[in-house]
Amino acid sequence: MTDTTPRQRARLETEAQITAIGNRMVDEDGIEGVSLRAIARELGVVSSAVYRYVRNRDELLTILIRDAFDQIADFVDEALAKERSVAVLALAMLEWSRAHPNRWALIYGTPIADYEAPREETVVPGTRIMIALARLVADSAGDEGPTPEPLPSAAALQPLREGLAELGLEHEDAVIMSTVTIWVAAIGLINALRFGQFGPGLDGVEDELMRGVISSLGE
């Protein structure tokens, strides 16, 4: 016997419905298309009623953002389980962005105006992939000996080192620098593709471009 009352079960059900509808609205119309009034309408309920389940629109957005971070990180983890490499990681991100372009924009695009994601809610899921990348870079660092390239001064990397430390990680400066470079290049390419900055006609060559970028970064 579950000691949950019918009302409690109904509440969980409704909460799940709200986030499901919210996710669907993001997929269909982007973040702008997420409307509490429309959700209420779809639930067959008056608009003020949804505020029983969600404090305000921002709270719903936080849920959707956390979900999206976890989904793409899960997807990347699955891909890495088959083969651990930087290229696989980047290609998995690219593939997920193709399948969920609006969710991608939600987490890696312009921050939402007048909204600040609560760090305690989003930092952990939001950093999973980057941590995985740092591990990959660190693992393959020994393969090619010490990097000959001039590193930025240690001071410049200090804030990033601290950020990693908070998550319980420590890496050499060369690893951090390499991770950052690969990260911004991969994200930058995916954003350029998703946001149409290279013009049309690149649909069929996305993976190849990503492979080219990654390989020219020496991984």
Next chain:
Amino acid sequence: MTDTTPRQRARLETEAQITAIGNRMVDEDGIEGVSLRAIARELGVVSSAVYRYVRNRDELLTILIRDAFDQIADFVDEALAKERSVAVLALAMLEWSRAHPNRWALIYGTPIADYEAPREETVVPGTRIMIALARLVADSAGDEGPTPEPLPSAAALQPLREGLAELGLEHEDAVIMSTVTIWVAAIGLINALRFGQFGPGLDGVEDELMRGVISSLGE
């Protein structure tokens, strides 16, 4: 004697005011803060009156986007006039993004929902910097001999080659690939910094990070 009527002069004046207010609103509150009703209020005019000057909100956005593209391209050109190098180009973009974060987001962030920039209005100003980068890469290509890295198949670069051809440019595949890599890394880093994806505390080290990324790309 100008043969412009007072009415024509007043119209030009009002149009200029509208775009100036629009730019200020972008700077203050981002694209979401651009409201035709608020502009009307500021002009001391009823809301429907501004539609005499601007067909709709999207048309104003197009004007603001074109302006922003031209402004950053002018800024980069000025920097390159002093010293022609990839690092200077990237650092100039970064500096401009710091001075005008919301305008940066307007042109390099998530596309605006339900808005499609008319290509004929925005392609030319929107590609100026990338063309300058391609020229820089091409000029310095001879310095280090042919690239040893494996290039993606010519087919993958075909759409980009066509895009450049439309703008009257031709470059080798190695140059195109290198340009794309540098471009996405630079844009990716600036976006990460502007959008806070690396967390707080990086304000003082932005330039050094950019130099590190660019130098690790071999330029």
Next chain:
DNA sequence: GAATTTCAGAGAGCACCGCTCTTGTTTTGT
């Protein structure tokens, strides 16, 4: 110089949004 066309602006109105407050009703825990 008078008649006519053009155009700027006013005002009302439509449909949407987030969000709050008050009022009943139903389900819970005591």
Next chain:
DNA sequence: ACAAAACAAGAGCGGTGCTCTCTGAAATTC
């Protein structure tokens, strides 16, 4: 059985983009 808590409804506030009609003034035409 009864008080407390949760829920839903409804009205309302202020905001958005945009359209339509109407008036008055300026510019153009004759």
